[in-house]
Amino acid sequence: MTHRRLVILLVAALALAVPLSLLAGRVWIDPLAPDTRNAAVILLQLRLPRAVLALVVGAALGMAGAAMQGYLRNPLADAGLFGVAPGAALGAVLSFWTGYAASLWLLPVFALLGAAGAMALLALIAGRDGGIALFTMAGLMISSLAGAITSLAISLSPTPFAMSEIVTWLMGSLADRSWREVEIAAPLSLAGMGILLLGGRGLDALALGDAAARSLGLEPRKLQAVMIAGIGLTVGASVAVAGVIGFVGLMVPHLVRPLTDRRPSMLLVPSALAGALLLLVADMGCRVLPLAGGELRLGIALSLLGAPFFLALLLRMRGGHM
Amino acid sequence: MTATLSTVDLALARRLVDLTVSVHAGEVTAICGPNGAGKSTLLSCLAGLVQPDTGVVAIGGRMMRQIPARERARSIGYLPQSPHVAWDMTVEVLVGLGRLPWGDTATADGRAAIDEAIGIMDLHDFRSRRVMGLSGGERARALMARVLATRPAWLLADEPLANLDLTHALTLMRRFRAQARLGRGVVLVLHDLATAMNFADRVLVMSGGRIVADGEPAHALDPAIIAKVWHCPARWLGEPGARALSLG
Incomplete structure (x- = not known):
């Protein structure tokens, strides 16, 4: 499939899914008889910001995953490997712990600071030679460290209420989000995606290995800076508004790659669109699914989808069908 | 064409010693030598991928490190x-990477x-x-086409014959020669001395990071x-252009 046709197809799917997601939910809105009580409020203040947020977060995570797989030349890579998501989660958790979450602006700010801290640490450790192996190891270690401190913060949490709030938030969700979250996430994610698009050519060159890529004009340190800034902004902004939502960055590029010409640069935009679609549909599913005691958390839903997907992938790889 | 890719006083720590x-351009230059002699390091220096600790690499009178x-990438x-x-792209897409x-x-x-x-x-x-479905020889050809697609003035290849059978190796060497005749500078790291003897215009023999012989094959x-x-007694058999090495 050509790149343009794939993009058109995904945009068309989104054009169908967005209106549907606005109508679906605990209260169904009939577009032909929109006399449901509070229909306008539900649409404009609840469903629309939530749908927009799903699009923004899904696109950011989808593109981040595609860029990460291209950068590490590994179809099993995920933006989570960078340590940015755990860093952002740690920041958010600290905001709960200090009671700052009460002020709604501070949670995303703390999360972004956590993401920025993880990015800075990563750049500091791995930045000198631009080597990918060191970079990956540094990312994994930062993830572990952030995870450990997060667990520590939870175990020391001042009140049971704070603990439950932290744990729930870590599960990742788009429930009860408003335009405020959109205002935080959209500009940062768009900036991050713009930066990642700048790295497209470098990712293409990397398909041939480090030496060949450099001979084609790739400057490893520049690409590394692009990756750190791009992944940091996209993933950091997503975690800041939606908590930890895993597997999007792993699954989406996988599903989309066979429809592209396999150049990593050609995977970026389709992965963003498909990520937006996946998150929108999954979030709609979470809202519609009848579940005692509230709705299914989006992060859990995607993990339930993603982990078996990952296992199937490993089985296929073992069979040599990659 | 008189452009020269020249390394002057190229002294790379550990591997290359006081090398000039x-x-x-217009020649096939073969770099030969035993394992660890510094052949690939020299080629990387010439390609601008490795900077010598001291000394300079220059291309056409310009310092390599000053070239963006x-x-x-356009000329080498x-x-x-x-x-x-890394990714299972088609040959056409792979070759297209040469235009990056x-x-x-x-x-x-x-x-x-x-x-x-x-x-x-x-x-x-x-x-x-698709690349993953190609045989070793086919893939080597596709990767070589990727380099040619750039239309560079210089073609540098590190053991380009490593995965090729006799026929493909012969064909590829003929193509390298044809490229040199078109005015390109071709520099190859070659293990097979007979190939260097028969196809190169000039041979650099390296040992312990030094050039110990330089000239016509x-x-x-x-x-x-x-x-x-x-460290191996050898003698050449056959006619010029079709020589074989007899060892022992």
Whole structure:
């Protein structure tokens, strides 16, 4: 499939899914008889910001995953490997712990600071030679460290209420989000995606290995800076508004790659669109699914989808069908 | 064409010792030597991928380190030893990666360069085949076409014959010669001394990071030099252009 046709197809799917997601939910809105009580409020203040947020977060995570797989030349890579998501989660958790979450602006700010801290640490450790192996190891270690401190913060949490709030938030969700979250996430994610698009050519060159890529004009340190800034902004902004939502960055590029010409640069935009679609549909599913005691958390839903997907992938790889 | 890719006083720590060498356009230069002699390091220096600790690498009178990466990439095509390709793209897309320094895969110029490279490497029938499904020899040809698609002034290849059978090796060497006759500078790291003898215009023999012989193949690959560098008695058989090495 050509790149343009794939993009058109995904945009068309989104054009169908967005209106549907606005109508679906605990209260169904009939577009032909929109006399449901509070229909306008539900649409404009609840469903629309939530749908927009799903699009923004899904696109950011989808593109981040595609860029990460291209950068590490590994179809099993995920933006989570960078340590940015755990860093952002740690920041958010600290905001709960200090009671700052009460002020709604501070949670995303703390999360972004956590993401920025993880990015800075990563750049500091791995930045000198631009080597990918060191970079990956540094990312994994930062993830572990952030995870450990997060667990520590939870175990020391001042009140049971704070603990439950932290744990729930870590599960990742788009429930009860408003335009405020959109205002935080959209500009940062768009900036991050713009930066990642700048790295497209470098990712293409990397398909041939480090030496060949450099001979084609790739400057490893520049690409590394692009990756750190791009992944940091996209993933950091997503975690800041939606908590930890895993597997999007792993699954989406996988599903989309066979429809592209396999150049990593050609995977970026389709992965963003498909990520937006996946998150929108999954979030709609979470809202519609009848579940005692509230709705299914989006992060859990995607993990339930993603982990078996990952296992199937490993089985296929073992069979040599990659 | 008088452009020279020259390394002057190229003294790289550990591997290369007080090395001064210049290679010329329009020639096939072979770099030979035992394992660990510094052949690949020298080639990487010439390609601008490694900066010598002291000394300079110059191309056409300009210092390599002052040439922007993209400009360097347009004039020096480098084929590394590893035939690894991360993603299962078609041959055509792979060859198109050679146009990255120009950023013109979609334009008429870029298309023409890609078609030309595919033609030179005789890959018409493989255009839409996927890389992972190719044999070692086919993949080597596709990767070489990727380098040619850049239309570089210099072709540098690190053991380009490593994965090739006799026929493909012969064909590829003929193509390298043809490229040199077109005015390109071709520099190859070669393990097979007979190939260097028969196809190169000039041979650099390296040992312990130094150049120990430099000149026409018959001179640089003299049995006495082979005995000294490879510690192995040898003599050449056959006619010039079709020589074989008899060892022992």
